[in-house]
Amino acid sequence: MTAEFPPKYIHGYQEEEQQRLRHQALVIEKRIYDFIDFSNCRKLLEIGSGVGAQTEILLKRFPNLQITCVEYEPKQIIKARENMTQLGFGDVQVIFIQQDAKNLQLEDTFDGAFICWVLEHVSDPIQILVSMKPFLKAGAKLVITEVFNTTFYTYPEKKEIMEYWKIYNDYQSNIGGDPQVGARLGDLLSQSGYQGIELRSGGFHLDSREFEEKRIVFDYWKNLMESASPALLEEGLIDHQQLKSMQEAMDSLKEMKESVFYYRFIQATAFA
Template sequence: MSQEIPAPKYIHGYHEVEQERLREQAMVIENPIYDFIDFSSVTELLEIGSGVGAQTEILLKRFPHLKITGVEYESKQIEKAKENMTKLGIGQDKVEFIQQDATALQLPQKYDGAFICWVLEHISDPVRVLKSMKPFLKTGAKVSITEVFNSTFYTYPVKEAIMEYWTIYNQYQVSIGGDPQVGARLGDLLQESGYEQIDLRSEGFHLDSRMPQEKKTVFTYWKNLMSSGAPLLLEEGLVTEKQVKDMQEAMDKLRDLPQSVFYYRFIQATAFA
């Protein structure tokens, strides 16, 4: 009898708090991401790693003409995505979710666009995803990818409790097969996978006393992002409850400090099949 292969570990987990955080994240970072994305000429869009539908929701808000097929590995995320779409009044004529492994896609059609956001960081071999996707894209299909570059994260003042935790967080992601710096490699990954007209862009946050409310919002969001990894880090014995609490309190202090600075860059790529 064959054994069921366990799902790969996901640093953020699939619990309900995390599912809601994904929607919050999408809203907080919407403008820096989507100011660079134009799917106005795309009709059928393939979204890889659609999760709970947080980005799907924004895509349909900005490009209501789209028909989206979302591919997701985890069934719990698909259930939540369908629930979210129903609440929004978005029907199956606009979005369909398919449970598949993105490294071995088997899709019923070809698409004229593809979208990947915060997904390749969790994949041990992202080229397999990009190559798996390519046969299901029409010639000239537009591809948009947004990915992390976690070594760019910086705060002023520098807080040891934050940076210590952040280092452990990123090292753990590497240990389970992810790459928290994958954004820096997007150009090479796309070229190796056979895509053309590759264009890269660095975007993100550099927030200080000039934009106090946005800075508070992003510090709160980032604390929640870091905290989402705490259950697994605690389970693995990599951090203590005190380290988690110290990180959270330090983030709150920086959030409320008028002269604090938040800095982070992510990388976006546009390419064509």
Template sequence: MSSASTPKYIHGYQEEEQERLREQAWVIERPIYDFIDFSEVKELLEIGSGVGAQTEVLLRRFPHLSITGVEYESRQIAKAKINMSNAGFGEDQIRFIHQDAKNLKLDRQYDGAFICWVLEHIPDPIEVLISMKPFLRPGAKVSITEVFNSTFYTFPVIPAIMDYWKIYNEYQVQIGGDPQLGAKLGDLLSESGYRDISLRSGGFHLDSCHPEEKTTVFNYWKTLMNSGAPALLSEGLVSEMQIKDMIGAMDQLREMPNSVFYYRFIQATAFV
């Protein structure tokens, strides 16, 4: 696909960003995967498999799975194959397919589907949910985890962080994404014809009672926010000084004993 036809992606595809995705999967693993059960699933369809960061966690937690990862960006697939090989997972456990998830053309059906941090980046995400449904067997289990970015809060509130976060989220909307998508998952699944839909809120509420985890999450979140900086900078939406001030403020909060980090994401489980 030419770069002209490739949709804008707030995080970009630099090698540094590809590594951040793996770190993200590790930092947020327990809040997500402690509430996912694919023990009864054998063949799993992963939409938006990226660099294989979540795929790696899935195979470590559920080694019996055979996973097909569908990814739009060929650079991510190339990195994913390296990551899977380095992690010791073979082609009998994972294969990657270069397709647009809105127009899937697969050669089999699956008894489970997994989507994590993907639909927020896709205009009209309901098209993905409809597109994948014919490739899921009756009774197939679907697990989706998505952002709800308006829940992000720190104490104390520092304008350098919150002003940047506002610009970051507005840009995601501008390029066709939805930083509040998690809140809409139930309706999207219902409109797409899925059944037995259940929703839960997961995330972080970290204070002086959790100093080590708070440090880890503040570091991770700073990296997440900074991952959008090249795009925001190139669009003229932020200055170098704004980026520097945001990073400094996140470091300040991380070192403050009584600071608070709060964020919620939404997980949906549904069936075909």
């Protein structure tokens, strides 16, 4: 069975990272989910469900859903089941299946599908989109949210941040991912045979007018960048001083009233 993720996964599977994923999902929830409507769906397929960070939000927003979560990494499934149990969600509402999303073998069909922050980690996203299609009912709604990392910008610009960010993105590309995959979603869906494709750009443009939210987002983004540090340190791509310099620069921008945080992700809606 081929791995769903590249041989090296940029964020790793440490417990701290598993907790970060849940926190990240809640910080960015409104920006993503205010434009998602699964109220007419009953059975939802979630690809790359990880620790259930997005599953949790989906179930809270759309309690009518029965979600089948496909995840390749067993450690993430164990944590996801723990999280769902603590939140009071049982097997009737969510089940987890350990499979390679490039070669799905499911026993059910679905009237909706959801992918969030997953395609950035795979070398050939079309394989996943094609593999899903036989398990989606005619007219099933698919929603994908993906990164477009070249859009990240801060004012004032900090060399320590941008150099680290370049190393982060270059590493993700080198291990088989695509940190700009959001920009390609329209073509990827079209080539995979989906219809009614619509794209929107979401994200953050925060300045002194949203000071408290900006502080939260700077912290969130620093944690995101830190999540790659074990891999980057192990590969010798950064040293501890570079990591510390990035962290300090992000902290300084967080407290600066006139600083700006800017980032865009891409969200696609399509139908089977």
